[in-house]
Amino acid sequence: MDGRLSQFLQTYFEECRDSLSVCEPLVATLGEGADQETINTIFRCIHSIKGGGAAFGFERLVAFCHGLETALEALRSHRVVLDRAGYSVLVRSFDMVADLVAAAQTGVDLAAGAEAGLARDLQAWLLAAAPTAPPSPCQALTPSPAEEPVTWRIQFAPESNLLRKANEPLLLIRELSRLGQVHIIADTGRVPDLDSIDPEAAYLAWDIDLTTTAPLNDILEVFEFVTDDCRLTVAQRDAAANGLPARLSDDTAPTAAGPESVAITSNGSSRASASAVPTSAPTIRVDLDKVDRLANMVGEIVIAQSMLAQRFAELGVRDRTEINHGLEQLAQYTRDLQDSVMAIRAQPVKSVFQRMPRIVRDVAALLGKEARVVTTGEQTEIDKTVIEQLADPLTHLVRNAVDHGLEPPDERDRLGKPREGTISLSADHRGGRIVIEIADDGRGINRPRVLEKARNLGLIAEDHALTDADIDALIFLPGFSTNELVSEISGRGVGMDVVKRNIQALGGRISVTSTAGEGSRFSLSLPLTLAVLDGLVVAVGAESYIIPIQVIVESLRPRATDVHRVVGRGDVLALRGSYVPLVYLHRVFEVEGAVSDPSKGIVVIIDAEDRGQIGLVVDDLLGQQQVVVKSLEANYEPVQGIGGATILGSGQVALILDAAGLATSSPHRPGSDSQGGRIR
Amino acid sequence: MSKRVLTVDDSKTMRDMVVFTLRQGGYDTVEACDGSDALRHLASGRFDCVITDLNMPVMDGIELVRSVRSDATHRGVPILMLTTESDTTKKDAGRAAGATGWLVKPFDPDKLLATVRKVCP
Numbered sequence: 001m002d003g004r005l006s007q008f009l010q011t012y013f014e015e016c017r018d019s020l021s022v023c024e025p026l027v028a029t030l031g032e033g034a035d036q037e038t039i040n041t042i043f044r045c046i047h048s049i050k051g052g053g054a055a056f057g058f059e060r061l062v063a064f065c066h067g068l069e070t071a072l073e074a075l076r077s078h079r080v081v082l083d084r085a086g087y088s089v090l091v092r093s094f095d096m097v098a099d100l101v102a103a104a105q106t107g108v109d110l111a112a113g114a115e116a117g118l119a120r121d122l123q124a125w126l127l128a129a130a131p132t133a134p135p136s137p138c139q140a141l142t143p144s145p146a147e148e149p150v151t152w153r154i155q156f157a158p159e160s161n162l163l164r165k166a167n168e169p170l171l172l173i174r175e176l177s178r179l180g181q182v183h184i185i186a187d188t189g190r191v192p193d194l195d196s197i198d199p200e201a202a203y204l205a206w207d208i209d210l211t212t213t214a215p216l217n218d219i220l221e222v223f224e225f226v227t228d229d230c231r232l233t234v235a236q237r238d239a240a241a242n243g244l245p246a247r248l249s250d251d252t253a254p255t256a257a258g259p260e261s262v263a264i265t266s267n268g269s270s271r272a273s274a275s276a277v278p279t280s281a282p283t284i285r286v287d288l289d290k291v292d293r294l295a296n297m298v299g300e301i302v303i304a305q306s307m308l309a310q311r312f313a314e315l316g317v318r319d320r321t322e323i324n325h326g327l328e329q330l331a332q333y334t335r336d337l338q339d340s341v342m343a344i345r346a347q348p349v350k351s352v353f354q355r356m357p358r359i360v361r362d363v364a365a366l367l368g369k370e371a372r373v374v375t376t377g378e379q380t381e382i383d384k385t386v387i388e389q390l391a392d393p394l395t396h397l398v399r400n401a402v403d404h405g406l407e408p409p410d411e412r413d414r415l416g417k418p419r420e421g422t423i424s425l426s427a428d429h430r431g432g433r434i435v436i437e438i439a440d441d442g443r444g445i446n447r448p449r450v451l452e453k454a455r456n457l458g459l460i461a462e463d464h465a466l467t468d469a470d471i472d473a474l475i476f477l478p479g480f481s482t483n484e485l486v487s488e489i490s491g492r493g494v495g496m497d498v499v500k501r502n503i504q505a506l507g508g509r510i511s512v513t514s515t516a517g518e519g520s521r522f523s524l525s526l527p528l529t530l531a532v533l534d535g536l537v538v539a540v541g542a543e544s545y546i547i548p549i550q551v552i553v554e555s556l557r558p559r560a561t562d563v564h565r566v567v568g569r570g571d572v573l574a575l576r577g578s579y580v581p582l583v584y585l586h587r588v589f590e591v592e593g594a595v596s597d598p599s600k601g602i603v604v605i606i607d608a609e610d611r612g613q614i615g616l617v618v619d620d621l622l623g624q625q626q627v628v629v630k631s632l633e634a635n636y637e638p639v640q641g642i643g644g645a646t647i648l649g650s651g652q653v654a655l656i657l658d659a660a661g662l663a664t665s666s667p668h669r670p671g672s673d674s675q676g677g678r679i680r
Numbered sequence: 681m682s683k684r685v686l687t688v689d690d691s692k693t694m695r696d697m698v699v700f701t702l703r704q705g706g707y708d709t710v711e712a713c714d715g716s717d718a719l720r721h722l723a724s725g726r727f728d729c730v731i732t733d734l735n736m737p738v739m740d741g742i743e744l745v746r747s748v749r750s751d752a753t754h755r756g757v758p759i760l761m762l763t764t765e766s767d768t769t770k771k772d773a774g775r776a777a778g779a780t781g782w783l784v785k786p787f788d789p790d791k792l793l794a795t796v797r798k799v800c801p
């Protein structure tokens with residue numbers, strides 16, 4: 001081996017060390033009865049040691065790993081049961097792998113045949129534990145090993161774009177012919193006139209009879225790269241004779257139930273489990289408590305750092321470039337540190353999303369409905385705490401969507417919709433927040449019914465005119481339920497208010513849009529992390545408040561002539577041809593001695609989501625800084641318009657404003673009159 | 681004449697592993713450290729296959745696939761993506777862009793050769 005290769009040899013040994021240290025504790029637990037995942041993990045480790053070893057020519061290591069793999073495979077496919085003898089031989093085998101790796105690394109070979117005895121023991125145990133066990137791991141993946149050659153009819157019709165991805169049907173067919181005897185008939189029926197031939201499109205299709213002893217998996221693997229770009233059917237020709245209704249086409253997922261698909265599933269699941277742990281980078285497991293403590297400490301450092309910066313600025317030292325430079329660096333490092341800690345806690349929403357298809361299936365089955373789940377943006381990352389607390393509300397919303405949203409299949413038929421309803425889940429980053437949407441293509445919210453119920457319950461006045469959006473929002477009121485909202489699945493109107501509370505507790509907001517006959521869409525807007533936010537510090541009288549940066553559109557000092565009073569609506573600010581309602585923070589929070597004339601203070605225009613823009617009247621802007629959010633709910637109770645509190649550099653406590661909450665609590669909010677305040 | 685494979689990866693270790701395996705399998709190899717580097721190589725010579733990582737600085741693998749497929753002179757070259765099994769989003773994006781196939785990292789040398797032979801025997 002030339003010296004150039006030593007660099008990745010090092011990597012290989014590091015990987016071996018990682019793999020062995022992953023294996024070690026797991027092997028120890030084998031004695032207490034091993035679950036599938038444990039065996040899978042051990043198998044992967046040994047497999048990667050073997051794979052790398054083969055590349056470097058460590059023959060003894062590879063041969064021994066191969067034998068161990070065979071044993072693990074037998075264990076994984078339940079062909080043998082792990083007894084005491086087996087446990088002991090496995091434990092010794094792992095020690096041997098470690099020894100062989102060490103020998104390969106140091107170049108000091110083990111005594112000739114050191115592993116031979118153990119390899120024989122392993123083999124002997126396998127035979128004893130399962131006398132009929134086939135020795136090869138390849139056959140283990142096939143429940144019904146094809147001893148006799150079987151003839152398969154393969155129908156392969158490329159879509160016209162197959163060639164554009166540089167896949168070559170000829171090579172696929174050549175590959176097939178390696179598996180056994182082929183008889184091929186080309187279908188030229190789709191080839192157009194010479195004039196209209198697109199040289200880069202695929203027109204030919206083939207019927208191939210393949211007689212082989214290879215399992216179905218090997219055949220399907222030939223078509224691995226093209227399954228999405230062709231119509232493919234693989235069927236056993238004399239299926240009836242073998243009692244196997246073996247048919248697998250491109251529109252039958254490999255996981256579909258059916259006798260023959262067992263072969264695929266068993267292989268497929270072992271691959272799927274291999275994907276559960278990304279093996280590319282070594283990982284360590286850490287108690288969440290430790291990460292939380294770290295996050296808290298970093299939060300404190302952020303506060304301490306900003307206090308330090310502020311104190312120093314107040315000192316008014318004249319020649320301060322050196323120290324300033326240091327402070328700036330500290331600020332930068334602190335921010336990086338904070339990002340890194342947050343990244344530790346971030347996880348893809350996939351972990352919650354992947355539970356939903358099952359819930360939908362269960363609920364749909366119970367109600368005699370048909371439904372499927374479509375998810376997008378599963379890889380979107382969000383703080384672990386948020387993810388955990390998202391599971392309940394999301395489950396509830398998804399159940400509701402199937403229960404109340406989707407019509408029964410027959411009704412959907414009549415309406416000209418597909419019998420199968422669709423529940424879409426999506427996650428996306430938008431403006432420093434994560435937005436999760438749950439949509440169905442069902443009947444939509446029954447507004448007349450909701451309105452009637454709300455009036456009966458006295459939640460709104462008889463003559464009160466509400467917009468559609470206002471009516472939809474009624475379903476979030478505590479105790480609200482129409483007959484449509486009651487059922488065994490979703491409970492007796494318990495839910496939407498609880499869902500809303502849960503989401504708000506996460507610093508999130510929920511809204512719903514609905515179109516009669518077309519479906520409803522629930523939208524959850526959540527903070528990426530509960531721990532920090534970028535804020536603008538504003539002064540109101542002697543108080544300071546924080547406005548989250550992401551909601552701020554602009555800030556300005558208006559001319560007195562641009563501020564108008566509108567009867568019943570309060571003050572508005574004329575801004576480039578439109579009118580923005582003004583909210584006087586000193587009135588909302590009853591602060592004495594604040595500026596009450598907008599033309600003498602500052603107006604901060606904020607985006608209050610579905611409430612449009614509003615202008616907050618404050619005395620002055622004090623600066624922008626990153627603040628550590630301390631939850632108000634944990635220590636006090638939820639307050640409309642306030643998202644939390646923080647400690648400023650000066651040590652002063654400041655409240656963090658919640659834009660949408662302010663817009664809602666303000667009697668001057670747009671799109672509704674003062675009565676609207678009751679719809680929270 | 682043996683077939684030429686262009687190996688694109690920002691990690692030298694990974695490139696070395698791929699190149700080593702391919703040479704054992706009788707392929708000629710050329711290395712590139714990112715998508716734009718790969719395009720330079722493609723412009724200056726004939727290749728029978730491209731193996732590319734997806735996450736790379738300057739120009740990532742998906743962008744590379746897209747560029748190759750939109751260029752008449754070498755759009756017919758098979759492109760294999762090196763992916764991790766967990767990253768199905770990237771893989772799907774790569775396939776949509778026109779990649780021929782994929783290889784899962786960390787790869788088994790035999791599997792790598794088998795896959796390359798599939799598209800470029």
